[in-house]
Amino acid sequence: MKTKKSLSIKDIAAITGYSTATVSRVINNRGGYSEATKKAVTETIQQSGYTTGAVSSNLVGILVPDLSNEWFAQVCVALEKLLFEYGYSAFICNANEDSRRESFYFQEFVNCKVAALICFVGSKELGDLAIHASFPVVFIDRFPIDTEQLLCLESDNYLGGYMATELLIRKGCKHIMLLDWERPLSVNLARQQGYFDALKDHGIAVDKNLIAELSDQSDHYEGAKNLVFYMINKKLNFDGVFATNDLRAYGALQALQQNGIKVPEQVKIIGFDDSSVSQRCYPALTTVRQDCNYMAKKAVEVLLDRMDGRTTATSEHIILPVSIVERGTT
Amino acid sequence: MKTKKSLSIKDIAAITGYSTATVSRVINNRGGYSEATKKAVTETIQQSGYTTGAVSSNLVGILVPDLSNEWFAQVCVALEKLLFEYGYSAFICNANEDSRRESFYFQEFVNCKVAALICFVGSKELGDLAIHASFPVVFIDRFPIDTEQLLCLESDNYLGGYMATELLIRKGCKHIMLLDWERPLSVNLARQQGYFDALKDHGIAVDKNLIAELSDQSDHYEGAKNLVFYMINKKLNFDGVFATNDLRAYGALQALQQNGIKVPEQVKIIGFDDSSVSQRCYPALTTVRQDCNYMAKKAVEVLLDRMDGRTTATSEHIILPVSIVERGTT
Numbered sequence A, B: 001m002k003t004k005k006s007l008s009i010k011d012i013a014a015i016t017g018y019s020t021a022t023v024s025r026v027i028n029n030r031g032g033y034s035e036a037t038k039k040a041v042t043e044t045i046q047q048s049g050y051t052t053g054a055v056s057s058n059l060v061g062i063l064v065p066d067l068s069n070e071w072f073a074q075v076c077v078a079l080e081k082l083l084f085e086y087g088y089s090a091f092i093c094n095a096n097e098d099s100r101r102e103s104f105y106f107q108e109f110v111n112c113k114v115a116a117l118i119c120f121v122g123s124k125e126l127g128d129l130a131i132h133a134s135f136p137v138v139f140i141d142r143f144p145i146d147t148e149q150l151l152c153l154e155s156d157n158y159l160g161g162y163m164a165t166e167l168l169i170r171k172g173c174k175h176i177m178l179l180d181w182e183r184p185l186s187v188n189l190a191r192q193q194g195y196f197d198a199l200k201d202h203g204i205a206v207d208k209n210l211i212a213e214l215s216d217q218s219d220h221y222e223g224a225k226n227l228v229f230y231m232i233n234k235k236l237n238f239d240g241v242f243a244t245n246d247l248r249a250y251g252a253l254q255a256l257q258q259n260g261i262k263v264p265e266q267v268k269i270i271g272f273d274d275s276s277v278s279q280r281c282y283p284a285l286t287t288v289r290q291d292c293n294y295m296a297k298k299a300v301e302v303l304l305d306r307m308d309g310r311t312t313a314t315s316e317h318i319i320l321p322v323s324i325v326e327r328g329t330t
Helices: A009-016 A020-027 A035-047 A070-085 A099-111 A124-131 A157-170 A186-201 A220-233 A246-258 A276-280 A292-307 B009-016 B020-027 B035-047 B070-085 B099-111 B124-131 B157-170 B186-201 B220-233 B246-258 B276-280 B292-307
Strands: A059-064 A089-094 A116-119 A137-140 A151-155 A176-181 A211-214 A240-243 A268-273 A286-289 A316-320 A323-325 B059-064 B089-094 B116-119 B137-140 B151-155 B176-181 B211-214 B240-243 B268-273 B286-289 B316-320 B323-325
Touching: A009 A020, A009 A035, A020 A035, A020 A292, A059 A070, A059 A099, A070 A089, A070 A292, A070 B070, A070 B089, A089 A099, A089 B070, A089 B099, A099 A116, A099 A124, A099 B089, A116 A124, A116 A292, A137 A292, A151 A157, A151 A186, A151 A292, A157 A176, A157 A186, A157 A240, A157 A268, A157 A286, A157 A323, A176 A186, A176 A220, A176 A246, A211 A220, A220 A246, A240 A246, A246 A268, A246 A276, A276 B276, A292 A316, B009 B020, B009 B035, B020 B035, B020 B292, B059 B070, B059 B099, B070 B089, B070 B292, B089 B099, B099 B116, B099 B124, B116 B124, B116 B292, B137 B292, B151 B157, B151 B292, B157 B176, B157 B186, B157 B240, B157 B268, B157 B286, B157 B323, B176 B186, B176 B220, B176 B246, B211 B220, B220 B246, B240 B246, B246 B268, B246 B276, B292 B316
Parallel strands: A059 A089, A059 A116, A116 A137, A137 A151, A151 A316, A176 A211, A176 A240, A240 A268, A268 A286, B059 B089, B059 B116, B116 B137, B137 B151, B151 B316, B176 B211, B176 B240, B240 B268, B268 B286
Antiparallel strands: A089 B089, A286 A323, B286 B323
């Protein structure tokens, strides 16, 4: 007896001429199609001699480093909404900023026969796994350094860092602290480079004392608050802070305020992300906005193009625009 | 040829005498066991004539209503850490506050052959599905109204509501607004009841004008801010606000501050959860603390007891203590 081969949603889509999204909706009784469509899809499945139980898979995996970071949580929520509309289910795994877990959960997604995977984490190992995966993988935000053979989607982190630094310079800052994270993530490296290039283009020398990096295991908010507290007590001279995410910017704001230093009068701050904390704190944070919903939309488009067979390209690097949102801290 | 029956981790645990957590760790090469243990488990699997590929399942599903609400995200992060330590993988689905998705994702977890399920959502339908599930299901926080046959775990929401209201009364408030959500969730109903009983026990009549409920689809923060803004402009007389979660409390704080009303001098506020916003806003929020990590620990214990066969009880209602954290808003 031959081993049964399972029929994929893609196979059924190819036979019937409908999109994989439509086929998935029919299989899962999700509505949003005509009776004729339902009949065509169901008959194809029945005639092929396979049961619907053998059909795989409407699952899309999402691998995220830290759900307690609101920005990741918000992109996940946006992704789920879109995927559900298209007839897919989103399964989210939290890798807890741990590279061992990243590879482990990747394998779990393989075992679950996901139709596609969205990764917000990007070790070299994960890049290798993605290249050899039998399903499309798109990296969002963070990705392996060598991305030539991968699908990657990110905000314009370099230009964001450049624009943020330039805004502080335009507002009169001459001693700008970079409040960053020691982990060498692609996103952070790009934002840093933007900072360095903006200083250079404006003839400001880099002051190494003002490059403040949180250690790998720090909490973004508490770590930044403590570090800026320390920098203040060290009597370092700074009049601006570019924090490479909003949680760190908010930590800096609180450290300054608790030391009686006025923001924005004495020190100006700009963050990155435009997460809710930046809108809600006082004064509200000036920040570099990444558009969660647009990012989620593009990621789902990239995957659907592959799942529906509109392209087989496995390498693409998409950069989404960012914008400055000026609020009370600059 | 007979259909192959898959051997469960529980079966292997029963044969070898090791816990399911240990068996799962061996199967997934996660370490933390002796060579002897590894040998015993591997041999049992081999001798049974099944391949390890047929072994199911080290997946634990987590069904959550809204990951962009930090409190849920934090409990998920805590759950994942514990489950991973015990050799299980956590798959999270975000139901997006949509009862249709709750049942849908429940079925997806069944299809994935999860070993157990943790639900932060609780429609009647989901209760029925849980009763008939072949794996243990524990409801956390929110659960179906009729819980007699279910495993439920919650903070002491009633007493939290009572203590919060009583604190405001002790601080001199006589006109206390209840800032709630119209959705009739078990948690909200209990917190409300605590509010009513505390007023009654202190001889304060309920003022219906001060029962403010956000509509079902509102954003907790924006909705609360707008509603309190409206209440202020309506010239309602209130000197205290009990908000049934921190996001709503924070919305109230901002609405009051933007109208030049001093907190805590003119109006006192208490929230519920002790999420990061309550610690980080200014003035920091007084709130009722739910202990995320303890809740996650108890939930995992309840599930492991069942997965490891230490109990078969399918009905239990565990209530965890809450505490008042006094900060700047009271």
